[in-house]
Amino acid sequence: MSEVTTLPKIGDPAPDFTAVTTQAPQMRFSEWQAGDWVVLFSHPADFTPVCTTELMAFANRSQEFRALNTKLIGLSVDSVHSHLAWLQNIKEKMGVELPYPLIADLDMKVSQLYGMIHSGASATATIRAVFFIDPKRIVRAIIYYPMNAGRNIDEVVRVLTALQTADANACATPANWQPGDKVVVPPPKTVAEVAERLGNTTYEVRDFYLSLKDLPKR
Secondary structure, eight states: OOOOOOOOOTTSBOOOOEEEETTEEEEEHHHHHTTSEEEEEEOSOTTOHHHHHHHHHHHHTHHHHHHTTEEEEEEESSOHHHHHHHHHHIIIIIOOOOOSOEEEOTTOHHHHHTTOOOTTTOSSSOOEEEEEEOTTSBEEEEEEEOTTSOOOHHHHHHHHHHHHHHHHHTOBOOTTOOTTSOEEOOOOOSHHHHHHHHTOSSSEEEETTEEEEOOOOO
């Protein structure tokens, strides 16, 4: 009987690992993270068109992620030599240099650890997974994309910003939230809190269970 691996879910510790990357022959994930947020994303294969557009899109927004105290790291099951050749090709042909590392997961250990191999899509290539990992190395959000649909980097940034905003302000973010929009106030938990909520004039009270507020301007 094969060993059953428990794949990480939202709220679980992100599995630690050591891997070869384009920036280090042996990288210990927890040491490399060093207390920052991390967006860990996988792509199916090097030298493929959709993946190329995604790597460039992440690279073009890298300063924005850095401003959010977030490190980017990519992964596929290709070799580090293939990765290096692809990065050089992107730099020469597309004029884009990748400032973040790519994991060379040739033995699929990291891919299997994070559940990036979906047999219904491919048994030999990773799907487009995105893991949002906080400074305590807890998985905070996961997004999966099929192989034939490229990621929306705006949404990756939006989710990351929403997580950080919720943490910093003890709130939640509503549908389609963007930075600067009102946030959701936690619902009341007692009869007394319900009465207080309905009489609150500083919130936008839709009903006792749904209230919105502006965050202080920075």
